[in-house]
Amino acid sequence: MPPIQKLTVQLVQQGVWDMPLESMPLASGYLKAMILDDSSLADRVSVSIANFRGKVTHGEMARELLAKELPDVLAFSVLGWNVRAFGALAATYKQLRPDGWVVFGGTHVSNQADRVFREYPDVDVVVNGEGEITFRELVRARADGRSRTGLADIEGISYRSEEGTTTTTADRPRIDDLDLIPSPFLTGAIELLDEEGKFRYDVALIETNRGCPYKCAFCYWGGAVGQRVRAFSRERLRAEMELFAGLGVHTLVACDANFGMLPIDQEFVDDLIDIRERFGYPRAFETSWAKNKSKVFFEIVRRMKEAGLRSSFTLALQTLSTDALDTMNRRNMKVNAWRDLVEWLGKEGLDCYAELIWGAPGETVQSFLDGYDELAEHVSRIAVYPIMLLPNTDYSENKELHGIVSLRGDHDDFEYVLAHRTMSFHDNARMQRFLFWARVMAENAVLRHCWLPLRVLAGWRQSRVLDSLADWADTTSCPQAAPLREAAARAHGGGAPAYANAIGYLFTDPAGREALRTWWAEAVSPALPEAHRPFLDEVFRYDLLTQPVCPANGTGRPPGGDTDFPDPQELPGGDLYVRRNVPLDYDVPTLLAAMRAGGHVHPKPGPVELDVFYRTGALNAVLSTNHEEIMHFMGEEQPAARRTVAAVATG
Structure with missing residues (x-):
């Protein structure tokens, strides 16, 4: 095959969620930058990125990718939610361009070539x-006119030999x-601005390092588990942050496995704070925090708090069951000593949430619910996920050892665990319902204030509240509950869109809020202690009051005829919605703060008026069910704007 005069390369990514804003195509950006930086390729190769949202159909993607001049190389960044779509696109591409190359990369297909080639016969290379160096070498081979069956000298790939068998080359050393x-x-x-000159993505993604020293049985983080951590330079990261700050990026997300573990992470935060002080941005920083909290972590948290840089601090516990921790290879991790950390973060007034996985071998229904409620006494926002078997993980490769029975998802290519030696099919079905409501209501903070007073004043554990809502939704004739009931039924077996639909309904549709009011009035309030019922009812109202404001149909105004909301106002904190002079029968914020501090609170009526401020632009975070981002849009009472009615009346 003769060399190609001008090689065309098309990189393709697709996010999991359907959002008004795109997810940044970081993986494709690395590949493109790597090729264009090579002097032997820059003049011979044209590279473009197609970045699709979650609900884009196969046909829509095919029209954008294939209705113009067909690329010489079509390369996909593959994950469990898009592999089927990308396999279909590869088949169509090969019908139109039989001599073209289809390349699959990503954690879902890495080291899985036999299955990939069997299920997607039009893929040429895995x-x-x-992938950065490997893909550059593949592009060079294609530009030089080499055959796609003669790639034995390129490390880190699998390809089809001339006989049709799978050939896998030597592993490529990781990039030091x-x-x-x-x-x-x-x-x-990566194109950063849209047609109007605004930052085009929901958040800015950045990597400060790669690698993870742990070997958790369920995880394959970037293919770098059990690996030495390698970092990008401080100078490079600072330049990237300054670029984002100049574009007014609100939230920076570090795609690291254990941020806050290394001294260089503290340097990164120092630079971030300095840049924020000079530019005013970024205003929030999210990441996957180090599992074992060190002096570096506590110093980072202290500095971020002093600078007013927001974040959600994660307790990546996954389970509180000692038996399940054993099978996860996490028994001896310091993260399990979490109570002191939660207490410290609470005293510092910092947002903290925890992660749990349901269904790990060794876990039972009782152990999980006991752990959930124990954790909820300290952290109300708990992200709960069903166990999945990811390629190349210990669980995936040792199914028989644990007696795992699994099923591929309806809308994705993940393996969902249905049963094992300590979990029956019936157990799993029961818990899938619980997980739906836990993810919707607690993880995504549809309710966030009422959990503590319900437990302290009424004796309701968090799981009881969630079961109450589930039972009510299953049996009520309330028409506003029907969308929630339907979403819960669709959530099993890879129902990510069902969660998004339910969360969007509760945050954006007045009918969703009415469903919650009806549930509370019918199933919760009558069962509360009479002495505390008025206060608990008011806390529930305060929960709904402080939910994010999501304008209807892009109008800039809230849904449902909430006429007491003005148009967004330009204030020192940016464009904000403001609800002014909101009356409450109890001083809910003060009483909640006292309860969180461990005080013995006996709520007494005391009317107050509040001004509540809401950041604009919440819809993208809500539709993506990004619970860390959702927290940045919650209504906040400003202490300076708060007025006690009785005090004003008496002078």
């Missing part, structure tokens, strides 16, 4: 491990000096 990968932001490889 990239195993880190990450700065060898050009920045996709500083080089312009």
Whole structure:
């Protein structure tokens, strides 16, 4: 095959959620930057990125990718939610361009070539491990006119031999000096602005390091589990942050496995704070925090608090069951000593949430619910996920050892665990219902204030509240509950859209809020102690009051005829919605703060008026069910704007 004069490369990504804003195509940006930085390729190769939202159909993607000049190389960043779509697109592409190359890369297909080639016969090459250098060599081979069956000298790939069998080359060593990968932001490889000159993505993604020293049985983080952590340089990261700050990016997300573990992480935060002080942005920083909290972590948290830089601090516990911790290979991790950390974060007034996984071998229904409620006494916002078997993980490779029975998802390619030696099919079905309501109501903070007073004053554990809502939704004739009941029924077996539909309904549709009011009035309030019922009813009203404001149909105004909301106002904190002079029968914020501090509270009526402020632009976070981002849009009472009615009346 003769060399190609001008090679065309099309990179393809697709996010899992359907959102008004795109998810940043970081993986494709790395690949594009790597190719264009190579002097032997830059003049011979044209590279473009197609970045699709979650609900885009196969046909819509095919029209964008294939209705113009067909690329010489079509490369997909593959994950469990898009592999089927990308396999279909590969088949269509090969009908139109039989001599073209289809390349699959990503954690879902890495080291899985036999299955990939069997199920998607139009794929030519699978990239195993880190892809930047490997993909550059593949593009060079294609530009030089080499055959796709003669790639034995390229490390880190699997391809079809001339006989049709799978050939896998030697593993490629991981990249020690990450700065060898050009920045996709500083080089312009990723387009950052939309047609109106605004930052086009929901958040800015950045990597400060790669690698994870742990070997959790359920995880394959970037294909780098059990690996030494390697970092990008401080100078490069600072330049990237300054670029984002200049574009007014609100939230920066570090795609690291254990941020806050290394001294260089403290340097990163120092730079971030300095940049925020100079530019006013970013205003929030999210990441996957280090599992074992060190002095570095506590110093980072202290500095972020002093600077007013917001974040959600994660307790990646996954389970409180000692038997399940054993099978997870997490028994001896310091993260399990979590209570002191939660207490410290609470005293500092910092937002903290925890992660749990339901259905790990060794877990039972009782152990999970006991752990959930124990954790909820300290952290009300708990992210709960069903166990899935990801490729290349210990659980996936040892199914028989644990007696695991699994099923591929309806809308994705993940393996969902249905049963094992300590979990029956019946157990799992029961808990899938619980997980739906836990994820919707607690993880995504549809309710966030009422959990504590319900437990302290009424003796309702968090799981009881969630079961109450589930039972009511299953049996009520209330028409506003029907969308929730339907979403819960669709949530089993890979029902990510069902969760998004329920959360969107409760946050954006007045009928969703009316469903919650009806549930509370019919199933909760009558069962509360009479002495505390008025206060608990008011806390519930305060919960609904402080939910994010999501305008209807992009009008800029809230849904449901909430005429007491003005248009967004330009205030020192940015464009905000303001609800002024809101009357409450109890001083709910003060009483809740006293309860969180461990005080013995006996609520007495005391009317107050509040001004509540809401950041605009919540819809994207809500529709993506990004619970860390949702928290940045919650209504906040400003202490300076607060007035006690009785005090004003008496002078």
